[in-house]
Amino acid sequence: GADGTMYPLSKTRFADIRDGSSNTLMLAETKEQKSSVWMDGTTAAVCSRWFALIPPTYSGNTVAINYKPYFDYTAVDPSEFGSIKSEYGPSSNHTGGAHHLLGDGSVRFLSENLNVGTYDALTTRASGDIPGEF
Numbered sequence: 001g002a003d004g005t006m007y008p009l010s011k012t013r014f015a016d017i018r019d020g021s022s023n024t025l026m027l028a029e030t031k032e033q034k035s036s037v038w039m040d041g042t043t044a045a046v047c048s049r050w051f052a053l054i055p056p057t058y059s060g061n062t063v064a065i066n067y068k069p070y071f072d073y074t075a076v077d078p079s080e081f082g083s084i085k086s087e088y089g090p091s092s093n094h095t096g097g098a099h100h101l102l103g104d105g106s107v108r109f110l111s112e113n114l115n116v117g118t119y120d121a122l123t124t125r126a127s128g129d130i131p132g133e134f
C-alpha cells in the first residue's frame with residue numbers, strides 16, 4: 001500500500017506521519033521536464049530508488065538522487081508501466097545532491113551518496129524505520 005505522504009487521491013493527514021515530520025520527506029527538487037513522478041509517494045522504492053529491471057521490486061540498489069535515467073522502461077513492454085518515462089527523479093543542477101522538503105517545513109540538501117536505507121526510511125511516513133543522521 002501507499003506508505004509515502006502525497007499520492008493520487010491521498011487523504012494523508014499530519015497525524016498519519018507517525019515516523020515524525022522531521023523524519024519524513026514531502027517533496028524533492030527535480031530537474032525532470034516531463035513528469036515529476038518522484039513526488040508520488042506510493043511506495044518507498046518508487047521514491048527513493050531508480051528503476052531497475054529486477055523483479056519483483058524493480059528498484060535499483062542506490063539512491064535515486066541525480067541518477068540518470070531514473071525511470072527507463074524501454075527494455076521492457078512499455079504497456080506495463082504506462083506512458084511515464086523520466087530522465088530524473090529527485091535531482092538538481094547543484095553538485096552532489098538535491099534539496100528536499102520535510103514534513104516539519106525544513107529544507108535539507110541531501111547527498112546523492114546518502115545511505116539507501118536512510119533514504120528509504122525518509123520516504124515513508126509510518127513504517128517505524130526512523131533514519132539516523134542525514
